[in-house]
Every structure is written in structure tokens, then in C-alpha cells.
Amino acid sequence: xxxxxxxxxxxxxxxxxxxxxxxxxxxxxxxxxxxxxxxxxxxxxxxxxxxxxxxxxxxxxxxxxxxxxxxxxxxxxxxxxxxxxxxxxxxxxxxxxxxxxxxxxxxxxxxxxxxxxxxxxxxxxxxxxxxxxxxxxxxxxxxxxxxxxxxxxxxxxxxxxxxxxxxxxxxxxxxxxxxxxxxxxxxxxxxxxxxxxxxxxxxxxxxxxxxxxxxxxxxxxxxxxxxxxxxxxxxxxxxxxxxxxxx
Amino acid sequence: xxxxxxxxxxxxxxxxxxxxxxxxxxxxxxxxxxxxxxxxxxxxxxxxxxxxxxxxxxxxxxxxxxxxxxxxxxxxxxxxxxxxxxxxxxxxxxxxxxxxxxxxxxxxxxxxxxxxxxxxxxxxxxxxxxxxxxxxxxxxxxxxxxxxxxxxxxxxxxxxxxxxxxxxxxxxxxxxxxxxxxxxxxxxxxxxxxxxxxxxxxxxxxxxxxxxxxxxxxxxxxxxxxxxxxxxxxx
Numbered sequence: 001x002x003x004x005x006x007x008x009x010x011x012x013x014x015x016x017x018x019x020x021x022x023x024x025x026x027x028x029x030x031x032x033x034x035x036x037x038x039x040x041x042x043x044x045x046x047x048x049x050x051x052x053x054x055x056x057x058x059x060x061x062x063x064x065x066x067x068x069x070x071x072x073x074x075x076x077x078x079x080x081x082x083x084x085x086x087x088x089x090x091x092x093x094x095x096x097x098x099x100x101x102x103x104x105x106x107x108x109x110x111x112x113x114x115x116x117x118x119x120x121x122x123x124x125x126x127x128x129x130x131x132x133x134x135x136x137x138x139x140x141x142x143x144x145x146x147x148x149x150x151x152x153x154x155x156x157x158x159x160x161x162x163x164x165x166x167x168x169x170x171x172x173x174x175x176x177x178x179x180x181x182x183x184x185x186x187x188x189x190x191x192x193x194x195x196x197x198x199x200x201x202x203x204x205x206x207x208x209x210x211x212x213x214x215x216x217x218x219x220x221x222x223x224x225x226x227x228x229x230x231x232x233x234x235x236x237x238x239x240x241x242x243x244x245x246x247x
Numbered sequence: 248x249x250x251x252x253x254x255x256x257x258x259x260x261x262x263x264x265x266x267x268x269x270x271x272x273x274x275x276x277x278x279x280x281x282x283x284x285x286x287x288x289x290x291x292x293x294x295x296x297x298x299x300x301x302x303x304x305x306x307x308x309x310x311x312x313x314x315x316x317x318x319x320x321x322x323x324x325x326x327x328x329x330x331x332x333x334x335x336x337x338x339x340x341x342x343x344x345x346x347x348x349x350x351x352x353x354x355x356x357x358x359x360x361x362x363x364x365x366x367x368x369x370x371x372x373x374x375x376x377x378x379x380x381x382x383x384x385x386x387x388x389x390x391x392x393x394x395x396x397x398x399x400x401x402x403x404x405x406x407x408x409x410x411x412x413x414x415x416x417x418x419x420x421x422x423x424x425x426x427x428x429x430x431x432x433x434x435x436x437x438x439x440x441x442x443x444x445x446x447x448x449x450x451x452x453x454x455x456x457x458x459x460x461x462x463x464x465x466x467x468x469x470x471x472x473x474x475x476x477x478x479x480x481x482x
Contacts, residue, residue: 006356019356072359097357104352121256167361169368170343171350202267203260211350212266212343214370215437221362230446236267237443243262243271 001027001087004095005040007052010108013115017108019097029088033076034059034066036087053111059083061224064159067166068112069099074163074222081161081224101166105173105208118208119160122177125204126184126197142188152186155179157225167222170211175219177201178231181238195242202239266346267441273339274438276332281435281461283329284427288468294481298404305403337378344371366433366462373426380423411476420473428466435461 002025010017024040031039034056041051057065061084070076076085090096098112106114144152156179164175181198184190190197213232220229262268293304311321360368387393387410392400395416396409410416435458436445445451475481 008356069355069357072355072357073361099355099357102351102353102355104350108353117254121254124256125260169351169363170347172347199260199262199265200257202262202265203257206266206346207255207257209350211347212270213441214343214347214367215440216363216367216433218361218363228448229440229451230448233440233443233445233451235443236270236441237446239262239265239267240271240443243268247262 001029001090001092001094003027003036003090003093006095006097007112008099008108009052009111010100011050011110013107013109017111027087029086031087032059032083033068033070033085033087034083053109053113055113056083062159064161067101067114067161067163069097069101069166071097074101074166075161075224079224079226081159084224101162103162103165103171103210105171105210106162106165114162116160116162118210119162119173119176121208122173122201122204123160123180125200126180126193144187148186152183155186155227155231156183158183158223158227159225161224163222163224164219164227165210167218168211168213169216169218170214171209172213172219173205173208173210174213174232174235175223175227175229177205178233178235179227182231182234185234185238194238195245195247198235198238199242199247202235266343269339269342270441272335273343274441276335276339277434277438279328279332280336281431281465283325284465284469288465291469291472294404294407294472294475301404301407302402340371340374364433366429367437369426369429370433370437373430376426377423377430380419380426383419384423407472408476408482411473414477417473417477421470424466424470427469428462431465432458432462434458 002023005022005024006019007022008017009020022040022044024036024043027036027039034054037052037054044051054068055065057063059066061081064081066082067075068082070082070085075082077089078085100106100108100112101114101116103114105118106116109115158176158179160176162173162176165171165173168174181201184197185194215229215232217229220227290304290308293301308322309319313320316324366373385391388403388406392406394400394406394409395413398405398409400406411420436454439445439454439457440451445454472481
């Protein structure tokens with residue numbers, strides 16, 4: 001396959017970037033999207049040019065490290081992570097536009113790498129249990145209804161890649177937050193800090209400069225883990241409950 | 248470039264100061280408007296009961312609750328509720344829209360919409376258009392009582408029939424109703440989602456269906472009146 005790639009290049013966080021065009025030949029349809037970029041980088045290396053910086057880690061679709069805006073879609077045209085997207089999803093001769101996640105809360109560090117530390121801080125505000133509990137308790141001592149366990153598990157598949165923020169016209173992180181709120185709120189262990197957790201996480205979300213949700217659903221369509229919009233309803237409901245409880 | 252994001256942890260966050268609180272304000276005020284629109288539509292449809300019934304209804308709205316309430320007392324109570332709802336709706340819109348525009352200052356070179364509906368993407372400008380329409384509508388029928396056809400303005404039924412006998416007046420009102428229908432289509436579902444009432448796939452599908460029903464019912468119900476005048480069913 002022969003491709004025309006338009007890629008965002010930006011030397012560092014302080015400088016302004018621009019789109020650069022690269023021609024790449026000899027791409028196999030069996031390559032993953034990131035392998036295709038690896039091939040391009042080898043070309044650039046051979047020519048003595050700076051290779052393109054992009055994030056990746058497991059390349060199995062489970063870590064949440066990779067994430068590119070590909071032809072205007074977060075993670076590209078398939079419902080999966082960028083690393084699990086393959087070149088067979090494209091045609092020979094295609095032009096592919098590759099950009100980093102765009103959100104002021106996710107500043108570009110270099111080329112296609114963004115700083116998603118804002119997500120870590122949202123998690124830090126409530127995504128964990130803040131007291132020492134000693135050794136692991138007997139698993140059957142706290143029983144979890146099957147429905148609740150299933151729902152908590154389904155939304156716990158969120159890998160925090162940031163595609164929801166990238167796809168949202170408002171740059172909102174509501175789907176991410178909703179997934180965490182629902183995951184912890186469904187379980188008995190999460191009840192003690194349920195009110196304060198949602199208020200603190202939303203407070204951090206707003207402070208980071210993410211936008212508000214307008215329920216249009218671009219986030220869930222872009223989510224590689226198919227987290228449903230229900231979690232945003234749950235987030236809103238938990239916040240409303242906290243409001244009623246005086247938080 | 249990154250003036251908003253700072254690596255500090257917020258202390259003492261308050262639920263009432265959050266974006267979600269603004270959304271709740273938006274949702275509740277929007278539901279107030281839906282309730283009012285249903286009442287307003289009921290009154291409009293009185294046109295099919297004839298000249299006298301329509302005018303009697305209009306007069307009765309002003310004397311409703313007398314002598315406990317003064318003349319036009321009920322109307323002023325309703326107007327007060329609507330003004331409060333409007334202030335809440337517009338204020339939360341301005342605050343949330345400003346946040347959203349600051350959340351992504353560097354735009355994408357290419358951005359596709361995959362799942363969002365036309366109605367959801369036109370909420371902001373559609374809302375502004377509706378606001379401008381409401382100003383005109385109030386000048387037309389309430390504050391100014393303008394009869395563009397040049398006839399008398401002291402008879403509500405005749406004022407309405409005279410107005411909609413002009414094709415361009417009908418066009419303005421029908422365009423406004425298209426904007427209203429789109430706004431209600433997304434707004435209804437969005438309000439229920441914001442209130443946290445759509446916590447599973449079935450409830451979500453129901454809320455979206457309700458959005459279609461409310462949009463068609465209200466926009467269609469209002470459209471019946473100018474269309475009936477246009478086609479000569481009411482004169």
C-alpha cells in the first residue's frame with residue numbers, strides 16, 4: 001500500500017506545531033497502525049530526520065497508552081485502540097490525517113504525545129480507598145449482587161485512553177469520570193466515600209479545564225471499550241445525591 | 248497555551264459549584280419550558296373551537312382566580328416563573344458554552360461526527376435563534392400587538408388569523424417551530440440524562456423516544472394553527 005500521511009509535528013510543549021506531509025510506500029495491510037508509523041520512523045531515521053513521537057505501550061489494546069486522532073476519529077475508523085487498528089481498514093492511495101488528542105487539559109508534549117496527567121489527578125481525587133485496611137479480607141464476607149458486579153466490571157474496562165475527551169466537541173471527560181464513578185459506586189466497598197468521591201472528582205475535572213457534557217454521544221461512539229452513556233447518567237445522579245446530602 | 252491545566256489537586260470542591268450543577272439548572276429550567284409549551288399549545292388549539300371560544304379563553308386567562316387573584320394575576324405568576332427559568336437557562340448556557348470553547352482552543356484539522364444527531368449539534372445556535380424568535384413573538388402578540396396585515400389588534404382571534412394570512416409570517420413561525428422541534432428533540436433526552444434518570448440502555452432508549460414524541464407533539468401542535476389559516480381551514 002502507498003499512503004499519504006499528514007501528521008502533526010510539534011518539537012515541544014512550548015512551540016507551535018504544524019501539519020507535515022509524508023509519503024510512505026510498501027505498507028502491508030497486515031501491519032498495525034503503529035507498525036506503519038514505526039516503518040515511517042525508520043525511513044525518517046535513515047534520512048537523518050527526527051522520528052515522530054507517539055505513545056504506545058502494550059500494543060494489545062489493554063493499557064490505554066496509545067491514542068491518535070485518525071482522519072477525524074479518535075483511534076480511527078474501527079471500535080478499538082490505535083494499536084489494534086490495522087492497515088486493512090484503509091485503502092491503497094489513501095490520505096490519512098493524524099493528530100494528537102486535542103484538549104487544553106491534555107497539553108501536547110511533542111508531536112502526537114499528550115500529557116494525560118489530568119486523568120491521574122481525577123483518579124487521585126476519589127478513585128481509590130483512602131484508608132489502610134490491612135490484609136485482604138475473606139472474599140465472601142462482603143457479598144456483591146451479580147448485576148452490580150457485572151456492571152462494575154463492564155465499566156471498569158475503561159483504560160483511561162482519553163478518546164472520549166478527544167471525540168467530545170466540548171472536551172468533556174464525563175464518560176471517563178462516569179465509568180470510574182459507576183465502577184466504584186456499584187460496589188459495597190465504594191459506598192462510604194460515594195458522595196465525597198463524586199464531588200471531588202467533578203471538582204478536579206472542572207479545575208483541569210475539561211468542558212461540560214451535552215449528552216450528544218460522540219464519546220461512547222469513540223470509546224474502544226464501548227462504555228455506554230448510562231455512566232454519565234449515573235455520574236449526574238450521584239452528584240445530585242451528593243448535592244442533596246449537602247456536599 | 249496550557250493556562251487552564253495545572254497539576255494541583257482541588258481541595259474543598261462543592262457540588263453546587265460544579266459543571267453538573269449548571270447542567271441541572273439547564274435541565275430543570277428546560278423542563279419548565281416544556282410544561283409551559285404544552286399549556287400554551289392547548290390554548291392555541293382553542294382556535295378550532297371558533298372565534299368566540301378562543302377569545303373567551305384568552306379573556307379567562309386574565310380573570311382566572313379572581314377575586315383571589317387580581318386581573319392578569321395568574322398570567323404574571325406564570326410570566327415570573329418563565330423569566331426565572333429563562334435567566335437560569337441562559338446563564339447556564341453562557342457559562343457552559345464558555346467552558347466548552349476554552350476546553351479545546353486548538354481545533355482539529357479534521358473532525359468527524361459519528362454518533363451525534365443534527366439536533367444535538369444545533370442546540371446552541373438553535374437556542375439563540377429561538378430566543379430571537381421569542382422576542383419577536385412577544386412584540387407581535389403580547390407587548391406590541393402588531394398586526395402586519397394592518398387590521399385591528401384588540402381581538403386576539405382576528406389578530407392571529409390576520410397575521411397568518413400573510414405567507415411570510417407563516418414562514419417565520421414555521422421556521423421557528425422547526426428550530427423548536429430540533430431543540431426539544433435533543434433537549435428532552437438530554438434533560439433526563441442530566442437528571443440521572445437514564446441509568447440503563449432501556450431507560451436511555453425510552454428517553455430518546457420521548458424526545459421525538461415531545462418534539463413532534465409540540466412543534467406539530469403549534470404548526471397546526473398557522474397551517475390551518477394558510478389552507479383556509481380557519482378564517
